[in-house]
Amino acid sequence: MVPREAAAQAIRIEAAGVPLAEALAQLGDRVDVVYAGRLVAGRVVTCRYAGDDPAAALACLLRDTGLTARPVHPGQYVLVARPPAPDRYGTLAGFVVDAETGEVLPGAHVYLTGRRQGTTTNEAGYFALPALQAGAQPVRISYLGYRTLDTLMTLQAPAAVLALHPTTLPAEEVVVEAGRADGASEPAVPRVTALAVRQLERLPATLGGEDLFQALAWLPGVQRSGEVTGGLLVRGSGPDQNLYLLDGAPVYHPWHAFSLISTFQTDTFKDITLYRGAYPAEHGGRLASVLDAELKDGSRAGPHVVSAINALNARFLMESPITGNSSFMFSARRSYLDKLIGTRHPVEDEHGKRDTLRTGYHFNDWSAKVSLRPGARSRLSASFYTGRDVLDLRLPFDLSLDFSSWLRPADLFFEVDQNWGNTLFSTRYQYLVSRRVYLTLTAYDTRYEAVERTFIQPTSSASVRSAYEVRVRDLGLKADVDYYRSLAHQIRAGVQVIDHRFHSALAAEVARSLGAVDTLDQRSNRQAFEGVAYVQDVWQPTGRWRIQAGARLSFFGGGSYWRLNPRLEAAFTVVPERLTVRATAGTQAQFMHRLRDRFSFLYDLVSSRWVPASRQVHPSRSAQASFGVESRPRPWLTASAEVYWRGARNILLPEDAFQTKDGLEGPGIEVGTLLGQYVPGRERAFGVELAARAERGPWHLWLSYAGGRSRNRALDEPTYRPARFDTPRTLQALVQREGRRWGLSVSALWRSGYPVTVPVARYVLGGPLDSTPVSYLYRPNLNNGRLPPYFRLDATVSYRFAWVGARWQARLHVYNVLNRRNVIGRFYDPGQAVVRGKDRHGLPLLPLFEFEMAL
């Protein structure tokens, strides 16, 4: 028998066939128990418990003994024979939190081991299991990245606080306790990809450091569109078909550094969930996926500080309790290359002429959250995030690596002043109306703004000056209610109203000569109201079945569109804790399209421009279905397989796929003009995803394979063609070893090359004003070829040490260890005597570093 206290506030018991008297004697340090010897004589107990509730610990020890502990004073109990239990029912309720920081854990699985039924915690970490008979109930709580907790809960106790310990602590700090390192295969897991932040932090980012989207690309079916840049593509979707939520508020442009890294800084989050396929009815508005990220509330245990610097940026995070019932989190991140090379460069030539060249670029993020718990039943939080990219250049045209040739006053130059970013404020109030009803109110104000200013002086007499701005602003209010009707039915319903506002404006002057000056002054404003109501029910008719059915009704004011989207998910546990099969189906609607002008260099260079549905353009719709199997043949091994199909219509495809920006003035920024560059189309994708994850001791192995096809066509096209990022096969592997001090990680990515349009013939053609005809290449079919397969091997070595009272970690990340020059583009020149493709290659080997310090 090993009853012991692992921490000051915790009671942990692991007893198997131990005499009750012996168990009680060792428990006496913490709990004063009085009893008659005859009551305990000859009784043997088996119990596993971890928690901070002495009554629950005693209940565990006394289970099946016919005894009960009756409190007589605080901390003092007397053992008596258990009276006959009244026929009474109640609700088992509690909050699941991180044992180290006190952060609530949304999405944790709470499972009644005796009945094989359970639930998951909501955003506040709250759960309720109603209609249970009185008495202690064995409960298992698990959460990805945390050790599973087996405990006993009683109906009499108030809403309990159950603390889970993370599993990814450095080896010397791991506390071995009851339970086991858990994976995802509990029977009540909703069909989502929920990765614990602590696990995401371990996944190597493409260019080192930490980046949520790069970590998500490790999931099968999720990829970046470019080699190191580009949006997220989920199951063959377009990058604008994903909804990114930060504390319930949408983020319209979640990218920094021209989509090199995301605005989502992994270690600022307490919970990250990626919904793919037929996601729950509470989410909607995009066709392919929803990423729901929750900022940390701030540590309730004590101050915690992390700072780090890597090749791309430096970051800082601080969290701390403020008072006994409040806490805060603050984080900042900034790139620093501009600090190294400078942003303003005064120059002077031999004639005394002076100028100031500018080479400024940086990005930054600031996020903060304050959480208050004014009472045991309520919780209030306010979140703020702002992130911007700022590009400020004044340079001559003749750039080269010979700086002395152009670091001088320039008569002919270009200036670029661009900045873009998101700002959001979200506040959330959560209130436990009763043990069965939980109310969540969310209000948010989110904005995406981009400004593009340009001045170009290519000759002494010609110039271009332009100022372009884009703004999207959402004001939203949302109310969600969780109603724990019974053990079999957990109902969630909600309403949401959103005021969308879209603005863009252009002012430009194009002076081609003194007498040929064009001016542009255009403005576009749109507004749309969106209303949503949804209801969903998690129905568990038996311990093996879990059916989540829901419907989402949306109204969009632009065009007065009503859309009803049903969602269904059914899971069946074939072998408890070993094998689960799932099927999902659902439809989605998207009321906004992200478009970009395809002609002009004066606008839409870095801006994301969203166009709401209207009479001119219909909302996109999609339907998805999937079937999957999850298995855990060994406690350390998790494997899954899933097949899916998705179809979408009313997506917008370029009217002329070959058109790229090649002019100055373009057709203008009017929404109707922009829509004229696109045509409605259809899209369909199907595929299979296989994944296996093993964690044993210091070793961590991750394997995934995604096979799928994604095709689309304009409505007037007879057949489907491969989508731009159609990737038939993707294979990823990751091997990690986390030692006490040293860590090693090797990752490999192999995937099919992206489609490319290959010419099949050449011809010449003249014009009425031409003296000689021009050679062209005949490209009858879009995306009729494919680039060579892409392969890359990355490696990371890390070293942990303690110094001056802090924990340090030095990390060296080597990108493309094999220095393989992957082909990322292929072009054809009709001027060649014999036309052959000319390849564009990806990044070579790049060593990148990171230092992290934690207090």
Place this chain on the structure above:
Amino acid sequence: MTTPATRIWPALLAALLLWTGCDTVEPGGDTRLVVEAFLDAGRPAPPLILRRTAALGDPVADRPAEAATVHLTLDGVPVPYAPDPARPGQYVPAARPPLVPPRARYDLRVDWRDQTATAGGTVPPPIHLDSVRLRIPARPVRAILLDSLDFGLDSLNVDVDARQGFIYPVEVTLWWRVGFDEAGPDSAYWVQTRLRPRQGFSSRLIDFFLLPEAVFRERDVPQDGAGRRAWTGVYAVPVDDEADPLPVHGLTVALLRSGQDYARFVTSRDAPERREPRSNVTGALGIVAGLSVDSLFVEVTGPASVRH
């Protein structure tokens, strides 16, 4: 225990793995016919040029399409065409060529091997240059001459080849009149303008900013008080030194009116490395357009105004 379901699912999964992994490259098409025909209002029916596509490995891209039959009708009247024996791939009117009537409906059909190409449209009204004015600065200006710029974040390819020099930016304004009521089909014309000095000079950057050529919808250009429309473009004449005078050179000013098919063709043909021009021919490649062209050749000798 093995059930039918447990036997079927692995097989289905394996089949799906193979299916999703399948990837084919669509084969190239057969040799295609390329048609080039421009029917100029008020001018004799033009020669038609028929070519065929060549293989990518063929060092000769300009391959004639011989032994074709051409059927052209103007306002329903057939115009017989025959191959020009002296110029393979060219087809000329078999008899004295008739004039192409303005606003005439034309229909063209070409049969070559097993391919049939058809195209049709309307010839626009004639267009005439009313006036042309040149403005030439007294001194050349400094200009950046950028020939190529290729920068991509996904690669480390940075290729900037820029140099500075001097140019005379010659500003040319041309006027034309619209002698018809712009209603119905006559409201949808497009205009192409072009300034082409005899001594060719090309710089991507200079052409990009100075605008020696433009294509625009005709009715989008406001009329002046005299009922004329005007367009101003600028072309560059390079000189070696800041003190050099403007070289004497010839300039061709062209003004063209046509329909939307031609506008789509001409605006999509200036980036052959990236794309091919949009065709309005069914069953073949190329362009068949009714149009009207007026042009003026000017001997530019120095700061002066030229009127036509």
